[in-house]
Amino acid sequence: MDTVEPPQAGRKASNWLLPALGYSISLASLWWAFARFPLALLGDHLRTMDWWWLAFAVAIELLSFFLDAWRWRELLKPAVEAPYGAAVQSVYACLFANDLLPARAGEAVRCFLLSWKCDIHLPLVITSSVILRVMDGIWVVLFYFATFWVVEGVGAVTSVMVVYAAVVAGLALLLLFALFYKAHAHHYVSNSGWAARFAHFLDEIHKLGNWRELRVVMLSSGLYWAMQIFAVWAVTRADNFYFNFGQMAFLLIVKNVGTMVPTAPAAVGAFQASAIYALRHFFTEAPDAKILAELLFGFLTLPGLVGGAIAVAMAGFNLKDLVRHAQEAHEKHKAEAQAGKP
Numbered sequence: 001m002d003t004v005e006p007p008q009a010g011r012k013a014s015n016w017l018l019p020a021l022g023y024s025i026s027l028a029s030l031w032w033a034f035a036r037f038p039l040a041l042l043g044d045h046l047r048t049m050d051w052w053w054l055a056f057a058v059a060i061e062l063l064s065f066f067l068d069a070w071r072w073r074e075l076l077k078p079a080v081e082a083p084y085g086a087a088v089q090s091v092y093a094c095l096f097a098n099d100l101l102p103a104r105a106g107e108a109v110r111c112f113l114l115s116w117k118c119d120i121h122l123p124l125v126i127t128s129s130v131i132l133r134v135m136d137g138i139w140v141v142l143f144y145f146a147t148f149w150v151v152e153g154v155g156a157v158t159s160v161m162v163v164y165a166a167v168v169a170g171l172a173l174l175l176l177f178a179l180f181y182k183a184h185a186h187h188y189v190s191n192s193g194w195a196a197r198f199a200h201f202l203d204e205i206h207k208l209g210n211w212r213e214l215r216v217v218m219l220s221s222g223l224y225w226a227m228q229i230f231a232v233w234a235v236t237r238a239d240n241f242y243f244n245f246g247q248m249a250f251l252l253i254v255k256n257v258g259t260m261v262p263t264a265p266a267a268v269g270a271f272q273a274s275a276i277y278a279l280r281h282f283f284t285e286a287p288d289a290k291i292l293a294e295l296l297f298g299f300l301t302l303p304g305l306v307g308g309a310i311a312v313a314m315a316g317f318n319l320k321d322l323v324r325h326a327q328e329a330h331e332k333h334k335a336e337a338q339a340g341k342p
Contacts, residue, residue, distance in 0.1 A: 025261060029269035033276055038287035045291050050238045057234030058303050064227040065091050065304065071220040072114075075128050078210035082118050089311045090114040096308020099301060103262035113315060127204040134175055135221045137168035143225060144253045147246035151281050157254060164257060179209035228252055235299050239292055243282060251278040266305075271297050 069087035076082045090113040098106030111129055115122040144161050148154055208214075233248040243251075258274030259267035275293035276286075284292070 026264035026267075026269035029263075029273035033269065033272035033290060033293060037290055041287055042291055042294070045239055045295065048240060050240070053234050053238035054299060057231045057238060057299060060227050060234060061231040061300055061303050062307060064224055064231065065095065065307065067220060067224050067227065071217045071224065072128065072132060074213050074220070075131060075208060075217045076120070076124070077213050079124055079207040080118070080120050082114060082120060086114055086117045089117070089315055092304070092308045092311035093315060094308070095304035096312050099266040099305045099308065102264055104267075117315070121204070124204045124207065128208060131175060131205075131208060132217070132221070134168065134171050135218055136225070137164070138172060138218075139222050139225045140253050140256060141165040141168055142222075143229070143249045147249040150244065150246035151250045153281060154250070157250075160257065161253075175205065178205040179214075225252075231300060232296065235296050236292060239295055241284075241288075241292065247282055250281070251275060254278040266297075266301050268297070271301075 066088060069084065069091040072091070073082050073084055073087045090110045093113050094106035094110035096106070097109040098104055107129065111122065111125045114120060115125045141161065141164065145165075148158060148161075229245065229248050229252050232252050233243065233245065236243050236248065254277060255271060255274040258277070259270045261270070263270050272290075272293045275296050276289045279289035279292060280286070
């Protein structure tokens with residue numbers, strides 16, 4: 001019998017290599033961020049903080065996640081009616097998982113939970129999440145190039161953002177082509193063996209191709225990012241720093257791009273290093289930049305962690321069961337689709 005066992009070495013290597021790389025980046029970033037950390041000054045910052053501004057920052061941060069759930073639900077509307085409460089629960093469960101698990105595992109939890117709770121085809125949920133991330137990328141690029149001129153000495157960051165913008169533009173064009181030119185997209189994938197595997201994925205993309213919902217979601221995504229920027233600004237204002245909106249947009253974008261690589265839970269280390277790097281461009285003294293980076297990390301991570309813990313408790317699941325239920329739902333939808341074919 002010519003049974004060929006699948007190679008296990010590469011699979012085993014990937015099981016530890018990627019997490020090891022992520023944790024190495026986090027540890028190196030933490031070492032750089034905490035080197036000569038002015039611990040004595042941290043108490044002074046906490047004593048002089050304006051807690052009303054901090055409460056405003058937390059409220060804006062929490063509300064932005066409700067908006068995130070709403071735009072996700074709107075994007076899915078052309079294909080399926082997803083309950084808003086389930087979308088909110090999935091978004092907060094994602095935050096909780098990202099804060100406790102490495103490699104941004106919360107993104108998978110988010111999709112699995114909505115698919116399971118609402119009996120929605122898993123590939124459709126994943127497709128909608130991918131489209132949202134491309135829209136987020138477009139707004140990151142727009143906010144950066146609209147505000148980067150208020151920050152000095154950002155040539156290296158701008159070079160990175162040019163590459164980032166090119167990648168986002170390419171993905172956006174591919175998605176638009178798949179959304180509105182289904183027949184042509186299928187023609188291209190049918191002529192290439194490896195790409196034919198994505199024919200079903202193209203069908204899921206096409207289900208979401210409604211201009212009205214796409215416009216609404218795109219505009220609400222801009223508001224979502226503006227709220228995120230205001231939350232960052234409010235935390236710095238609470239610590240008696242007077243930065244402008246453009247500077248805070250720069251900080252948030254550098255932080256988000258700097259934490260794109262999957263690392264340790266909550267992107268610890270990469271978050272602080274990215275924030276310090278951005279703050280130093282505003283001529284913030286190194287001790288103040290390190291303290292402010294820690295305050296940003298604490299007060300912008302904690303609301304999502306608490307809200308996510310509540311969402312997970314209400315959902316009553318563990319990660320293993322959630323993946324199993326999502327896979328079962330996927331197989332069910334797949335069987336139904338095959339049975340419905342002529």
